[in-house]
Structure formats: C-alpha cells, structure tokens
Amino acid sequence: MEIIELRGCSDDELIVICQEIGLKRFRANQLFQWVQQKAVRTWEEMKNIxxxxxxVLSSRLSLYPLEKVREQRSKDGTRKYLFRLGDGETIECVLMDYARARSRDRQTVCVSTQVGCAVGCAFCATGLEGFRRNLSVAEIVGQVLDITHDVRKEDPEFQVTNIVFMGMGEPLLNYDQVLKAIRLFNHGQGLNIGMRRMTISTCGVAPKIIQLASDNPQVGLAVSLHTAQDEVRNQLIPMNRRYPLDQLMAACREYTRVTHRRITFEVAVTAENATREEAEALARLLDGQFGHVNLIPVNPVVGTGMERPNLEQIKKFAQVLEDAGVSVSSREERGTDIDAACGQLRREWEGEL
Ligand code: SF4
Structure with a gap:
C-alpha cells in the first residue's frame, strides 16, 4: 500500500484515508490541525489521538520533519535555516527580520520550491549548482512548519503571517506542488495565511504566468526582470532565450487583464547596470504595464563577479523611473551580515564536507 506524506495532505485527502482505514471523520480534522496548525513533528505529540x-494512521501516512542542519542569525533578526530532506539533499529557508517583525505583526518566511535550479541565473548561488529535483508539497509546507516549531520553543505565540516563494528554485516550474502548498497555508484549520499575504516570484515562465492568471489563486506575483534588454537578460537569466521580453510582457499584460492585480517587477541593481540608459529602457518596457518596480541592491555572491551598487547610484536609477511615471521602491536589505543570497549557505556548507 502506498505511504503518503502527511504534511502534504489536504483535509479532504485525510478524510478519505481515515474512511479507508476505518477511522471516524473527526480524526482527519484532528490530524490536519496537529500538523498544519500546531506544527507538531511527531505522532506522540498528537495528544487527543x-x-x-x-x-493505524502511521501505516498509511509518513511524518518526516525536516532536519535543521544549520541556522544563521543576522543582527537585524533574519534567521536563515539549512534543512536536510529525507534523501539527504539540503535546502535553504529564511525567516525575515524576526526581531523587528515582532513589533509590527508581520512574520515572513521565504521558502524554497526545488533542490537546486535549472534556470541558472548568473547572479544566483543556487543557479550555479544546477537542478537536482522538485520539492514535494510536504517539503515545501514543512519549511514553514518546522520554522514555526523552532521559533515557538522560545516564543509560543509565534505565527507566520506572510510567505514568499523566493528561495531556491523556480516556483512556476514546480507549479502543481506550489499551488497545493498555497492552499494548505491558506486553510482556516491550518496556518490560515491570507492568499494576498503570499507571493510567487518567477524569473519569467510566460505560459505558467498565463496559467496562474486563469487559476487565479489571488496570491501576489513578482517577476524578476532585472534588465530591459534581451541580449543582457539572455546572459543574466537563460530562461529569457525561451521566453524573451516581448513574450514575457505579453504574459504579464494578460495576467493583469484577468486578475486586475498589480505585478511587482524585481530589478537586481549591480554597480555595473545602475545606469541612466538602463533605467530609461526599463521605463519604456514597462510603459502600459500595471506594475511596480522593486529595486534590489545585489548581495555579492562569491563566484558571480558582481558588485554591490552604492546608495547614490540606486537613488538616481529610481529617480529616472519615477520621472517616467513608473512606480518604484527599493527593497529593504535584510541579513546582509549572514549568507543572505539564495543558495549561499548551502554552497558553503557543502564546501566544508
Ligand atoms: S534566481 Fe531563482 S530562477 Fe534564477 S537560478 Fe536562482 S533560484 Fe533559479
């Protein structure tokens, strides 16, 4: 008989399994709450079962919490976790800005969706490693559950309020698992995280953006744009050769036409690309899009050769966009004293083995 990962099961799936093994329906509800809301890591903790x-349940359902291999804490409260999966692979997950977030009612977790990544962006430590495999729903959800469990040991009221799919991997290339994880996070008997408090970040998988528009889960969409020039983007994000900027912009227009939701366009600013010409080209590209530009000063990643821009460069870049009528902001920096760029902690840890 097939053993199913408990953390990846919806409440309906648990009801069916309970019926099949002769247990009452309420057991399924209890099980779902223990796992998805109380974030328990063992069967023994489920006191009312x-x-x-x-x-009987464990003969059909497996419960494998992620193993915390390493944790880094930044001065600003950001906590970066390295988790080991059942097959020995490792992934990263970040709780952002925890200390300050405590006073402002916003706890954001950045989750991974794949082990490694096939896209191979030039500025990304994960991309340098290549693709290993997709994460299961249980492994995606498990990151948030295990961080919740970990932080609750010192802060019992801790509750994750926001999720960003911006960790290792391209979420739209693991589409079905990501959408199922979103529904689990959103469930009222689970973590109950509002759809609008979750954001999928993509490097621009145009057909999946259109599919997301029609499935319309009401989550936020962020597109890693980074440059307005195809030749440059081909180098930065090889996915651009498959879905160049005209196709990507058409998919974005379709997305906003169907969903009426504003897209966030992420632009990683390096010391080299923070020029007036680049900002003007971006403004032309985004003319007519319902979007907002988020400028991200690049964290230096060993092996990519990219340099961080200074504050003055970022300000000038933003001013050109604003003058052209493009809504723009600069992302707050988090965890710059730890290995905050995606994939860095894992690379360093593997290098030590
Ligand atoms: S930035 Fe995202 S899509 Fe690009 S290689 Fe890294 S994980 Fe993959």
Whole structure:
C-alpha cells in the first residue's frame, strides 16, 4: 500500500484515508490541525489521538520533519535555516527580520520550491549548482512548519503571517506542488495565511504566468526582470532565450487583464547596470504595464563577479523611473551580515564536507 506524506495532505485527502482505514471523520480534522496548525513533528505529540489510532494512521501516512542542519542569525533578526530532506539533499529557508517583525505583526518566511535550479541565473548561488529535483508539497509546507516549531520553543505565540516563494528554485516550474502548498497555508484549520499575504516570484515562465492568471489563486506575483534588454537578460537569466521580453510582457499584460492585480517587477541593481540608459529602457518596457518596480541592491555572491551598487547610484536609477511615471521602491536589505543570497549557505556548507 502506498505511504503518503502527511504534511502534504489536504483535509479532504485525510478524510478519505481515515474512511479507508476505518477511522471516524473527526480524526482527519484532528490530524490536519496537529500538523498544519500546531506544527507538531511527531505522532506522540498528537495528544487527543489514541496510540492504537496513531499506529493505524502511521501505516498509511509518513511524518518526516525536516532536519535543521544549520541556522544563521543576522543582527537585524533574519534567521536563515539549512534543512536536510529525507534523501539527504539540503535546502535553504529564511525567516525575515524576526526581531523587528515582532513589533509590527508581520512574520515572513521565504521558502524554497526545488533542490537546486535549472534556470541558472548568473547572479544566483543556487543557479550555479544546477537542478537536482522538485520539492514535494510536504517539503515545501514543512519549511514553514518546522520554522514555526523552532521559533515557538522560545516564543509560543509565534505565527507566520506572510510567505514568499523566493528561495531556491523556480516556483512556476514546480507549479502543481506550489499551488497545493498555497492552499494548505491558506486553510482556516491550518496556518490560515491570507492568499494576498503570499507571493510567487518567477524569473519569467510566460505560459505558467498565463496559467496562474486563469487559476487565479489571488496570491501576489513578482517577476524578476532585472534588465530591459534581451541580449543582457539572455546572459543574466537563460530562461529569457525561451521566453524573451516581448513574450514575457505579453504574459504579464494578460495576467493583469484577468486578475486586475498589480505585478511587482524585481530589478537586481549591480554597480555595473545602475545606469541612466538602463533605467530609461526599463521605463519604456514597462510603459502600459500595471506594475511596480522593486529595486534590489545585489548581495555579492562569491563566484558571480558582481558588485554591490552604492546608495547614490540606486537613488538616481529610481529617480529616472519615477520621472517616467513608473512606480518604484527599493527593497529593504535584510541579513546582509549572514549568507543572505539564495543558495549561499548551502554552497558553503557543502564546501566544508
Ligand atoms: S534566481 Fe531563482 S530562477 Fe534564477 S537560478 Fe536562482 S533560484 Fe533559479
């Protein structure tokens, strides 16, 4: 009989499984809450489910919490976790700005969706490693559950309020698992995170952006644009050769036509690309889009050769966009004293083995 990962099950799937093994429907509800809301990591912690029922359930359902291999804490409160999966692969996950977030009611977790990544962006430590495999729903959800469990040991009221799919991997290339994870995060008997408090970040998988528009889960969409020039983007984000800027912009227009939701366009600013010409080209490209530009000063990543721009360069770049009528902001820097760029912690850890 197939063993199913408990953390990846919806409440409906658990009801069916309970019926199949002769347990009452309410057991499914209890199980769902223990796992998805209370973030328990073992069967023994499920106090209102008797030992006999737990044994029957564990014959059909596996419960594998992620193993915390390493944790880094930044001065600003950002916590970066390296988790080991059941097959020995490792992934990163970040709780952003925890200390300050405590006073402003916003706890954001950045999750990974793949082990490695096939896209191979030039500025990304994960991309340098190549693609290993997709994460299962249980592994995606498990990152948030295990961080919740970890932080609750010192802060019992801790609750994740926001999720960004911006960790390792391209979420739209693991589409079905990501959408299922979103529904689990959103469930009222689970973490109950509002759809609008979750954001998918993509490097520009145009057909999947259109599919997301029609599935319309009401989550936010962020597109890593980075440059308005195809030749440059081909180098930065090889996916651009498959879906060049005209196709990507058409998909974005379709997305906003169907969903009426504003897209965030992410632009990683390096010391080299923070020029007036680049900003003007971006403004022309985004003319007519319902979007907002988020400028991200690049964290230096060993092996990519990219340099961080200074504050003055960023200000001038933003001013050109603003003058052209493009809505723009600069992302707050987080965790710059730890290995905050995606994939860095994993690379360094593997290098030590
Ligand atoms: S930036 Fe995202 S899409 Fe690009 S290589 Fe890194 S993980 Fe993959």
């Amino acid at each position: 008797g030992e006999r029922d737990r044994q």
